[in-house]
Amino acid sequence: MSTTSPEGGRVGIAVRRLDPGVPLPEYAHPGDAGADLCTSIDVVLEPGERATVPTGLAIALPDGYAAFVHPRSGLAARCGVTLVNAPGTVDAGYRGEIKVTLINTDKDTPVKFTRGDRIAQLVVQRVERAVFTEAGELPGSVRGEGGFGSTGGHAAQR
Ligand SMILES: O=c1ccn([C@H]2C[C@H](O)[C@@H](COP(=O)(O)OP(=O)(O)OP(=O)(O)O)O2)c(=O)[nH]1
Ligand SMILES: [Mg+2]
Numbered sequence: 590m591s592t593t594s595p596e597g598g599r600v601g602i603a604v605r606r607l608d609p610g611v612p613l614p615e616y617a618h619p620g621d622a623g624a625d626l627c628t629s630i631d632v633v634l635e636p637g638e639r640a641t642v643p644t645g646l647a648i649a650l651p652d653g654y655a656a657f658v659h660p661r662s663g664l665a666a667r668c669g670v671t672l673v674n675a676p677g678t679v680d681a682g683y684r685g686e687i688k689v690t691l692i693n694t695d696k697d698t699p700v701k702f703t704r705g706d707r708i709a710q711l712v713v714q715r716v717e718r719a720v721f722t723e724a725g726e727l728p729g730s731v732r733g734e735g736g737f738g739s740t741g742g743h744a745a746q747r
Pocket of ligand 1: 658674676677678679680681683686687688689690
């Protein structure tokens, strides 16, 4: 099966279930950018704890694509659960299991996930490969070297 043949205008991605009971990534609505990923295990995150959680899935992305593991905003807002490495990058050549490194940022409340719960979302994107060429000087720009808050307006400074 080709991973590059578009299906209904979408890119086709081969998915291997390492755990036969887990669902494939699924878009909850038409037009969603992220397809939900589920945990293949039961896991409890104590306050402040992180864990790398298996999804039971491996994928083969076509060359020129990458997939990014993003947090779910509902989990972040309701429970304080996010990803340590948001967004996680899944390379086109990666054939291992997709894993999700969750952290419970809440100070008091443990969060329990049961096998099959949606824990993150996968955004598939085309990506450019760059050629990095050393240069003694860079072309000028309006921003120049200003960064890291150079435009001001940070709450902590008020
Ligand atoms: O949230 C994530 C992030 C990465 N990966 C997998 C896919 C990716 O292709 C591989 C390597 O990720 P990354 O390059 O971010 O990690 P690294 O620490 O640089 O490892 P490596 O030395 O293997 O590149 O790990 C996941 O399953 N989930
Ligand atoms: Mg890497």
